[in-house]
Amino acid sequence: MAVRFEKKILSRAECEAAVREGQFPRPLVFTNGVFDILHRGHVSYLDEAAQLGASLIVAVNTDASVKRLGKGDDRPINTQEDRQALLAALECVSAVTVFDEDTPQALIEALKPDLIVKGGDYNMETLPETAAVRQWGGDAVAIPFRFNRSTTSLLKKVRQP
Numbered sequence: 617m618a619v620r621f622e623k624k625i626l627s628r629a630e631c632e633a634a635v636r637e638g639q640f641p642r643p644l645v646f647t648n649g650v651f652d653i654l655h656r657g658h659v660s661y662l663d664e665a666a667q668l669g670a671s672l673i674v675a676v677n678t679d680a681s682v683k684r685l686g687k688g689d690d691r692p693i694n695t696q697e698d699r700q701a702l703l704a705a706l707e708c709v710s711a712v713t714v715f716d717e718d719t720p721q722a723l724i725e726a727l728k729p730d731l732i733v734k735g736g737d738y739n740m741e742t743l744p745e746t747a748a749v750r751q752w753g754g755d756a757v758a759i760p761f762r763f764n765r766s767t768t769s770l771l772k773k774v775r776q777p
């Protein structure tokens with residue numbers, strides 16, 4: 617018996633090929649992040665993001681990429697494989713993949729999503745990927761927080777003596 621959501625986890629090459637072959641109904645929504653310890657803020661914004669289109673692809677930073685982000689020497693807590701699995705298990709997520717760069721720009725240019733989404737902690741106008749997606753007529757949206765959660769605050773709570 618297979619774990620059904622595992623088939624949603626695609627390598628970058630598999631994901632790019634699947635999009636090229638039209639396997640994901642459009643409008644295609646794309647989001648990205650570290651998603652180190654999944655929380656209610658993450659899953660809420662992901663479900664809202666999915667409702668903005670017909671498919672939702674989530675790209676997570678590789679462990680090496682996270683290390684360069686400066687979120688903390690001990691980060692990520694969860695490996696890229698585990699972070700991908702938690703996201704793939706979400707009903708609203710169509711596919712999960714990874715990117716190793718500092719930003720998802722190259723992956724976004726390869727997938728050409730119709731909409732890129734972040735949570736409300738971002739101002740999309742400041743992101744280079746916003747200009748990129750608009751070049752092919754797409755758009756960029758930040759979804760306001762419904763729940764004030766963060767991986768960092770959860771880790772702080774767990775580590776309290």
Ligand SMILES: Nc1ncnc2c1ncn2[C@@H]1O[C@H](COP(=O)(O)OP(=O)(O)OP(=O)(O)O)[C@@H](O)[C@H]1O
Pocket residue numbers: 647648649650651652656657658661687733734735736737738760761762763764765766767768769
């Ligand atoms: N409370 C929240 N509500 C909605 N979206 C969120 C929330 N926190 C983060 N996001 C979004 O989730 C995605 C992943 O962000 P990230 O993994 O940095 O979460 P985080 O909890 O802020 O983690 P960290 O504390 O390590 O920075 C991003 O698109 C971010 O905008």
Ligand SMILES: O=P(O)(O)O[C@@H]1O[C@H]([C@H](O)CO)[C@@H](O)[C@H](O)[C@@H]1O
Pocket residue numbers: 648649650651677717718719720734743745
């Ligand atoms: O989980 P985070 O910190 O929201 O993820 C980062 O998002 C950045 C954002 O998309 C602006 O480009 C991205 O550059 C970075 O690689 C992380 O995914």
